[in-house]
Amino acid sequence: MKASLKEILDVTTFGSTKGTPKSYEVLTLTLNAVNKDIKITALVTPIICPPLSSTQHTDIPVEFKALAFADPLNAEGDRAIDILIGNDHYAQIILGNTKKSRDERWMATQSKFAWLLSGPVPNNESSAETTLRTFCQLIDARPTRNDDLNETLTKFWEINKIADEFSDTEVTEVQKHFQDTIDFNKVTGRYNVRLPWKDNKHSLPTNFTLARKRLSSLPRAYLQIQRSTARSTQERIYRTSPRPEHTSKSHICTTYPNFQSSKKAARQL
Amino acid sequence: MRFVYDAPAKISSKTLSPNDCLHTGPNIIQRLQSMLLAFRLHKIAFTADIEKAFLQIELNTQGRDATRFLWLKDVDKSANNPEKVIVYRFCRVLFGTAPSSYLLNATIQHHLVKQDDWISQDVQRSIYMDNVLTGVETLSEALEYYTSSRNCFQKAGMNLRQWTSNSPALNRLAHDDRVYTEPELKHKHRYSLTFINKTDQGNQQHRKSLQKISIKLILKSLRPVGVCGTSHSKSQDNAGTMETQPNRNKELPDSFKENWIKWLNELQSLTTLEIPRQYFNTVASEVQLHVFCDSS
Numbered sequence: 001m002k003a004s005l006k007e008i009l010d011v012t013t014f015g016s017t018k019g020t021p022k023s024y025e026v027l028t029l030t031l032n033a034v035n036k037d038i039k040i041t042a043l044v045t046p047i048i049c050p051p052l053s054s055t056q057h058t059d060i061p062v063e064f065k066a067l068a069f070a071d072p073l074n075a076e077g078d079r080a081i082d083i084l085i086g087n088d089h090y091a092q093i094i095l096g097n098t099k100k101s102r103d104e105r106w107m108a109t110q111s112k113f114a115w116l117l118s119g120p121v122p123n124n125e126s127s128a129e130t131t132l133r134t135f136c137q138l139i140d141a142r143p144t145r146n147d148d149l150n151e152t153l154t155k156f157w158e159i160n161k162i163a164d165e166f167s168d169t170e171v172t173e174v175q176k177h178f179q180d181t182i183d184f185n186k187v188t189g190r191y192n193v194r195l196p197w198k199d200n201k202h203s204l205p206t207n208f209t210l211a212r213k214r215l216s217s218l219p220r221a222y223l224q225i226q227r228s229t230a231r232s233t234q235e236r237i238y239r240t241s242p243r244p245e246h247t248s249k250s251h252i253c254t255t256y257p258n259f260q261s262s263k264k265a266a267r268q269l
Numbered sequence: 270m271r272f273v274y275d276a277p278a279k280i281s282s283k284t285l286s287p288n289d290c291l292h293t294g295p296n297i298i299q300r301l302q303s304m305l306l307a308f309r310l311h312k313i314a315f316t317a318d319i320e321k322a323f324l325q326i327e328l329n330t331q332g333r334d335a336t337r338f339l340w341l342k343d344v345d346k347s348a349n350n351p352e353k354v355i356v357y358r359f360c361r362v363l364f365g366t367a368p369s370s371y372l373l374n375a376t377i378q379h380h381l382v383k384q385d386d387w388i389s390q391d392v393q394r395s396i397y398m399d400n401v402l403t404g405v406e407t408l409s410e411a412l413e414y415y416t417s418s419r420n421c422f423q424k425a426g427m428n429l430r431q432w433t434s435n436s437p438a439l440n441r442l443a444h445d446d447r448v449y450t451e452p453e454l455k456h457k458h459r460y461s462l463t464f465i466n467k468t469d470q471g472n473q474q475h476r477k478s479l480q481k482i483s484i485k486l487i488l489k490s491l492r493p494v495g496v497c498g499t500s501h502s503k504s505q506d507n508a509g510t511m512e513t514q515p516n517r518n519k520e521l522p523d524s525f526k527e528n529w530i531k532w533l534n535e536l537q538s539l540t541t542l543e544i545p546r547q548y549f550n551t552v553a554s555e556v557q558l559h560v561f562c563d564s565s
Contacts, residue, residue: 174294174368178375185327190426191376195332196292196368204290204335210280215339216348 007043029083036112038092040085051080060117061101064108067115274338274365287335287366294371297378299397307395309548311404313411315434317418317448319377322399323369325427326362326376333358370398380425388417401429411439419448435546 007026010019024043031038085093097110106119174196183192279286308314319325328336336359339348346353362372377396381389391414395403401418405411415432422429431450432443443449549556 174292174371175375178294178372179379181329182376182379183329188327188426189424190325190327191380192327192329193362193372193376194329195335195366196294196371197332198290198292200285201290201335204285204287205280207278207280210278211339212348212354215341215354218348219341219344 009043031083031085031113038089038112040089042083048081048084060119061103061106063101064099064106064115064117067099067108067117069108069115069117272364274336274359274363276366291367293367294375297371297374299394301397304395304397304402308402308404309546312406312547313408313434313436313439314404314546315411315414315432315436315439316403317401317429317432319399319401319422320428320430322377322427323364323373324361325425326372328360328362330360333360336363373398376425381421384421386417388414389421392418392421408436408438411436412442415439415442419446 005026006023008021008023011022012019024045026041026043028039028041031040093111093113094116095110095112099108100106101119106117109116109118177196178193181194184190185192276287276291279289337356338359340355340357341348342353342355348354362369378393381393381396391403392401395401403414405414411434419429428448430448432439432448433450434440434443440449
């Protein structure tokens with residue numbers, strides 16, 4: 001990532017009143033949240049704070065276990081802070097839903113990065129002291145320097161995804177329906193399957209009139225194809241080996257047996 | 270001739286078509302590129318297909334009312350006379366509905382997964398709709414593959430036929446069972462992979478050295494660039510010479526003409542160039558893959 005500009009800030013830390021001027025590089029970042037990306041401007045500093053201790057052995061209330069958290073709660077080891085998001089983006093990130101534990105010591109807040117959990121964590125040195133922390137460390141971020149380019153690139157990569165245009169639920173439903181209904185007919189020695197109908201099948205109208213209309217115009221259309229095929233076949237034959245006895249009729253008849261064979265697959269109603 | 274039933278047909282733009290009421294199903298078809306790449310790996314290669322694959326799968330009685338179609342008793346009589354029209358129902362999977370290909374692929378996969386042998390496993394990877402495209406290393410394996418895969422599909426009421434191979438023994442066996450098919454000229458590329466099309470030799474206008482024709486010819490022969498690299502670089506040289514000419518309709522210098530005719534003659538020899546289907550004729554102990562790419 002490349003810095004866009006530099007900025008000098010007066011830094012006043014906890015417990016002091018006087019600020020010290022410090023120079024920071026400024027860059028813009030895009031946080032990949034669910035559904036929508038969030039653009040933030042950030043200052044670059046070598047360290048934000050010491051790594052957070054693991055939450056692995058923390059007693060998380062049972063009622064929160066089922067929530068999808070932005071971070072895995074049982075991850076091992078300490079985790080370093082990479083991005084500290086200012087309160088000016090609070091409304092952009094927090095969705096508003098909250099859940100409190102029964103003893104009111106813990107609270108989960110829904111954000112665009114999934115649920116965030118706040119509560120007391122035993123301190124490393126003495127377990128009697130506790131600190132309040134909000135757990136959300138793993139955020140996917142990427143540099144934003146050129147908005148248009150980013151959008152184009154995102155769109156470009158999305159093109160690759162078009163192949164699986166089916167929603168997961170449809171896929172599993174259709175596959176499940178297939179697996180549940182496929183049957184082997186021992187009498188005929190063939191598999192027996194069902195069409196995967198959607199729920200709207202009852203509003204499918206009959207198209208008998210349309211079918212009949214098409215059927216009545218078919219012989220005429222067929223004759224036309226017959227004539228044009230005959231012409232091209234004849235031309236081809238005459239060019240390679242002129243055989244006058246090869247009339248158009250005998251040639252076109254070869255398509256009729258196909259009608260017969262496809263009839264075998266059908267049964268009269 | 271193949272009949273495709275018009276399942277997207279609707280009686281008006283506001284109503285539903287049969288396809289609107291059917292799920293397409295997931296795309297579980299094999300990737301063609303991988304199949305073609307794998308096809309060049311084997312010593313003995315063969316292809317076969319399932320005869321009328323769709324029509325070998327029964328359609329459950331429940332759905333058949335939606336697969337009705339009309340049949341004219343007498344072609345010379347009008348379809349408007351109800352007595353002359355017979356209504357049939359499809360009792361097999363028909364071609365043309367949205368889920369047709371899924372139903373075929375899923376049925377074949379379902380059948381193959383149930384068998385538990387290396388040949389069925391290989392067929393799973395080497396089947397594209399109703400076409401099997403694969404190979405093995407030895408003749409005994411090929412003959413086993415032939416018998417076993419035919420039996421396997423027979424169990425599903427399907428006939429695996431139209432066998433073609435580069436092994437004469439396998440061809441003979443298939444021929445005796447009447448399931449052999451002569452490789453047509455258009456299928457020749459499966460075995461010899463002839464990449465080069467004949468360059469337009471009848472075109473004698475190059476004597477006029479008109480640049481337009483030259484450019485056209487160069488573009489034509491650029492397609493198989495990866496294979497005939499030297500010829501390609503020469504054609505680029507020629508193209509470079511042309512770019513230095515300010516007037517596109519003017520005759521080119523004699524020095525160019527000489528090079529050009531020389532290159533044209535070389536092009537003729539390219540038509541005999543053949544690339545063997547098999548990548549490695551001898552089984553090497555180690556294979557190295559070198560990949561180059563260009564992002565332009």
